Amino acid sequence: xxxxxxxxxxxxxxxxxxxKEPFMIKFRxxxxxxxDADPHPGMNHRGIEFMGMHRNPLKVIPLSxxxxxxxxxxxxxxxxxxxxxxAGIEPTNRARYIRTIMMELERIHSHVxxxxxxxxxxxxDTHLHFTWKIREKVMDxxxxxxxxxxxxxxxxxxxxxxDIPPKMYRRDFSPKMYPKIQNTxxxxxxxxxxxxxxxxGDPSIRLRTRNIGILTEKEALELCGVGxxxxxxxxxxxxxxxxxxAAYGDLDLDYVIPSRFxxxxxxxxxxxxxxxxxxILQSIDLIRQCVKQxxxxxxxSEPKKAALLNKLKKADGEGIGRIEAPRGEALHYxxxxxxxxxxxxxxxxxxxxxxxxxxxxMFLGEQIADIPIIAACIDPxxxxxxxxxxxxxxxxxxxxxxxxxxxxxxxxxTKDMLGDEL
Amino acid sequence: MKEIELPxxxxxxxxxxxxxxxxxxxxxxxxxxxxxxxxxxxKLIWLKVDRDDFRNAVKSISKxxxxxxxxxxxxxxxxxxxxxxxxxxxxxxxxDEISVNLKVHLPKDDPTIPTITDLVPGAITTERxxxxxxxxxxxxxxxxxxxxxxxxxxxxxYPWRWDDKGMEDQSRYVHDxxxxxxxxxxxxxxxxxxxx
Numbered sequence: 001x002x003x004x005x006x007x008x009x010x011x012x013x014x015x016x017x018x019x020k021e022p023f024m025i026k027f028r029x030x031x032x033x034x035x036d037a038d039p040h041p042g043m044n045h046r047g048i049e050f051m052g053m054h055r056n057p058l059k060v061i062p063l064s065x066x067x068x069x070x071x072x073x074x075x076x077x078x079x080x081x082x083x084x085x086x087a088g089i090e091p092t093n094r095a096r097y098i099r100t101i102m103m104e105l106e107r108i109h110s111h112v113x114x115x116x117x118x119x120x121x122x123x124x125d126t127h128l129h130f131t132w133k134i135r136e137k138v139m140d141x142x143x144x145x146x147x148x149x150x151x152x153x154x155x156x157x158x159x160x161x162x163d164i165p166p167k168m169y170r171r172d173f174s175p176k177m178y179p180k181i182q183n184t185x186x187x188x189x190x191x192x193x194x195x196x197x198x199x200x201g202d203p204s205i206r207l208r209t210r211n212i213g214i215l216t217e218k219e220a221l222e223l224c225g226v227g228x229x230x231x232x233x234x235x236x237x238x239x240x241x242x243x244x245x246a247a248y249g250d251l252d253l254d255y256v257i258p259s260r261f262x263x264x265x266x267x268x269x270x271x272x273x274x275x276x277x278x279x280i281l282q283s284i285d286l287i288r289q290c291v292k293q294x295x296x297x298x299x300x301s302e303p304k305k306a307a308l309l310n311k312l313k314k315a316d317g318e319g320i321g322r323i324e325a326p327r328g329e330a331l332h333y334x335x336x337x338x339x340x341x342x343x344x345x346x347x348x349x350x351x352x353x354x355x356x357x358x359x360x361x362m363f364l365g366e367q368i369a370d371i372p373i374i375a376a377c378i379d380p381x382x383x384x385x386x387x388x389x390x391x392x393x394x395x396x397x398x399x400x401x402x403x404x405x406x407x408x409x410x411x412x413x414t415k416d417m418l419g420d421e422l
Numbered sequence: 423m424k425e426i427e428l429p430x431x432x433x434x435x436x437x438x439x440x441x442x443x444x445x446x447x448x449x450x451x452x453x454x455x456x457x458x459x460x461x462x463x464x465k466l467i468w469l470k471v472d473r474d475d476f477r478n479a480v481k482s483i484s485k486x487x488x489x490x491x492x493x494x495x496x497x498x499x500x501x502x503x504x505x506x507x508x509x510x511x512x513x514x515x516x517x518d519e520i521s522v523n524l525k526v527h528l529p530k531d532d533p534t535i536p537t538i539t540d541l542v543p544g545a546i547t548t549e550r551x552x553x554x555x556x557x558x559x560x561x562x563x564x565x566x567x568x569x570x571x572x573x574x575x576x577x578x579x580y581p582w583r584w585d586d587k588g589m590e591d592q593s594r595y596v597h598d599x600x601x602x603x604x605x606x607x608x609x610x611x612x613x614x615x616x617x618x
Contacts, residue, residue: 042570050581050589085455093459221488224544235514237490242519243510249462249517295459320466320508320521322492331508333495347495354492357544 007035012371012406014043025359025375029368037363039356052346057083057157057312057336058305060343064332065151067348068381070113071325073106075348076155078321078332081245083157085319086336087312092301095159096247097294101181102145102154103246103323104283104290108188109138110326111276111283114379115199118273121372122208123411127198134191141184144168157312158302169291181291185284192281199273207417209269213362213374216267223357227328228279229378230358231257232272234265239324246323251289256282269377276379279326313341327351327379352380369413372406426486428511429518432465435511439469439522442482446475449525462517470525473535479524480538486511489541494548496556498584502527503556505535530585534559555582 013024022043028036048067052060064079065072077099084091091099112135119127139149145164146152154160166173169181199205220230230237236255240248256278258264258271265271302308316338322331328351337344355378362374430438432452440447449470454463471479483489492508507524528535537560538545549560550569557580560566571581580587 042568042572045570045572047581096458221490222543224489224491224542237513239519241516242513243464243521244462244517245457245464247458249458250460293459320523322521329492331492333493333506333508335497345495345497347493349493349495353547354544356547 006030010368013040021381023380025363025371027363027368027371032367034363034366034368034371037360039359041356049346049348053343055343056309056341057334057343058309060346061155061157062151062153064348065153065155068350069150070110070381071106071327071350072151073102073154074323074325074330075332075350076152077103077246078323078330078348079334079346080155080157080321081323082319082321082332082334083312083336085321086317086334087157087315087319088317089158089311090301091159092298093247093295094163094297095299095301097290098160098164098299099155100247100251101164101287101290101294102142102152104287105138105142105145107283107326108280109135109142110379111280112138112195114276114326114376115195115273118269118373118376119199119205121376121407121410122205123407123414124205130198131195134188134195137184137187141180144180156300156302156305157308159298159300161300163299169294181287185287188280189284192277195280196277199277200270204414204418206270208373208414209273211266211268212366212370213269213272213377214267215358215362217265219361220267220358223361224354225328225358226330226351226354227324227326227379228256228272228275229328229355231255232265232275233267234259237329239322239329243322245321247290247293248286250293251286253282253286269373272377312336314338318345325351327381328355350381352378355380367413368406369409372410428486429515430486430512430520431518432467432520435467435520435522438486439467439479439482442485443471443475443479446471446478448472465518465520467520467522468525469522470527473526473528476524476526477536477538477541480507480509480541483509483511483522483524484541487513491538491542491545491548494545494552496552496558496582498556498582498588499527500584502529503533503558504528505552505556505558507538528558533557534561536561537563539564554580556580557583557587 007028007030010027010029011024012027014022024040024043026038026040027034048063052063061076061080065076067075112131116128116131142152143149146154146162154162167177169179171179215233217233217235220233220235226237234257238255241253241255256275258274261278263274315336318335320331320333330351331349333347334343335345358378366374432454436450436452451468453466456463490510490513492510494505494507496503496505505526509522509524511520511522512518526535535558537549546565549563552558553560553566554568554571578587579589581589
């Protein structure tokens with residue numbers, strides 16, 4: 001070797017740089033600059049697909065919603081719609097609308113939560129507390145509708161298990177009371193300007209997010225990235241519009257890309273923040289449309305569950321449930337075999353799975369202190385992606401950065417940058 | 423080559439694939455599911471090709487747009503291993519997206535498939551997953567390390583296989599020496615073959 005290799009490897013994780021979930025990325029560094037990033041997932045592999053292939057289709061519904069803690073609705077919806085597709089069952093239209101409302105409420109909850117995490121990673125803990133405080137409102141609404149704050153248990157094959165009572169959304173139904181859904185939407189609409197001012201207007205946040213973690217449009221397309229991560233680069237991919245599911249075919253919506261709002265489609269962390277914030281507004285609009293159009297009918301097309309199980313046992317076919325989760329496109333594939341009570345095959349693919357490949361180009365050439373915010377910018381959800389029994393985790397790496405170390409570095413970078421301005 | 427104008431309708435897409443692949447197609451099916459009050463269709467194509475024509479099929483899909491590969495699902499179907507590549511075309515055109523589900527059957531004695539990472543760089547994650555979960559060998563894969571399973575997981579066991587390469591039953595038979603020596607496979611237990 002003529003030239004001496006001056007790079008060195010820094011493993012970050014499995015105890016996490018940017019998240020509270022086990023995941024490892026091995027970085028190759030040249031000085032402060034990242035020259036290679038190699039993600040090592042699987043620390044959390046629970047074998048959920050294998051478990052699902054040993055249960056009957058209705059028992060898999062609660063299992064599927066426990067794949068992820070934040071987007072539990074997403075996995076329930078994909079799983080039930082894949083089974084419906086495979087068995088040729090149609091959910092009622094009211095169920096489609098209730099599903100859409102729930103999914104949009106979850107999107108608001110997920111994006112607000114992400115904004116808090118992103119602010120925390122660059123040292124703005126006041127913003128973390130502010131966003132997580134306002135997130136409680138939508139959590140309360142979800143609890144009022146479903147009875148649960150996190151795993152909502154609303155879905156079933158053929159429809160939903162709980163109706164949204166008219167007093168929660170119809171003004172003519174309870175003239176004295178203000179319907180709870182509209183109330184919550186107005187709360188977020190009023191706060192939205194403040195949220196945008198904090199995350200898009202603040203000069204120090206702009207310094208930390210502009211031109212960092214760039215994903216070009218070409219890379220986004222080639223690496224099959226999904227969701228706000230690629231829409232920030234100007235890629236028009238959104239399953240809600242491209243291949244409408246649930247009630248999205250009846251609603252009026254457009255791709256949320258930065259150029260629609262007078263920004264450039266740069267694909268940096270700033271654009272990703274912008275896309276997620278604008279999607280909160282879009283969700284508010286979509287829920288309003290749903291509430292206006294929602295038909296009055298049954299919520300479940302298959303109310304007799306014993307008969308449904310029998311029908312599913314006789315069914316033979318394969319189905320796909322594909323949706324736009326808060327983090328991007330996700331897909332479940334289900335195959336039912338005649339005479340077999342369990343699922344013949346089940347494949348779960350969450351959004352972070354596809355976005356994993358986009359890490360490498362985003363980290364390239366950036367600094368160690370930027371690792372937390374870039375790792376957070378795809379809104380990674382390791383629980384979803386890994387789906388799999390912890391056998392043994394070796395955390396005894398001596399040269400690994402702990403989350404606290406990285407966090408300190410990140411906060412120091414913000415302070416250094418601000419030092420020039422102050 | 424004549425220029426193809428996107429978006430393609432479902433029938434046009436079927437014709438396009440038939441024209442491109444000719445006799446390579448083993449099965450082709452279209453499906454349209456109407457959803458919601460406005461009956462918005464969800465369009466799908468189920469396509470089965472031979473392993474030798476597999477790369478051609480991916481190439482013809484990538485002539486239209488940079489292909490979007492959602493994931494590859496795979497399963498053990500007795501004599502063969504079935505892989506389904508879930509592509510989608512016409513993305514970016516509201517309501518026109520078509521899911522193209524490309525099926526390939528691989529014989530168990532030679533479960534190899536050529537890589538498509540040169541055509542679809544984003545396919546690397548799912549190809550690595552298929553190697554460790556189904557025991558499929560992806561020829562010329564740029565990175566063949568394990569992705570999800572732990573290092574201590576045995577080399578010749580594959581969680582999604584239902585034959586003797588699959589998982590043993592997870593429950594312990596400590597009280598029964600005979601069963602402990604020959605634990606039933608997960609597949610036998612699942613299909614109730616133990617009881618007979």
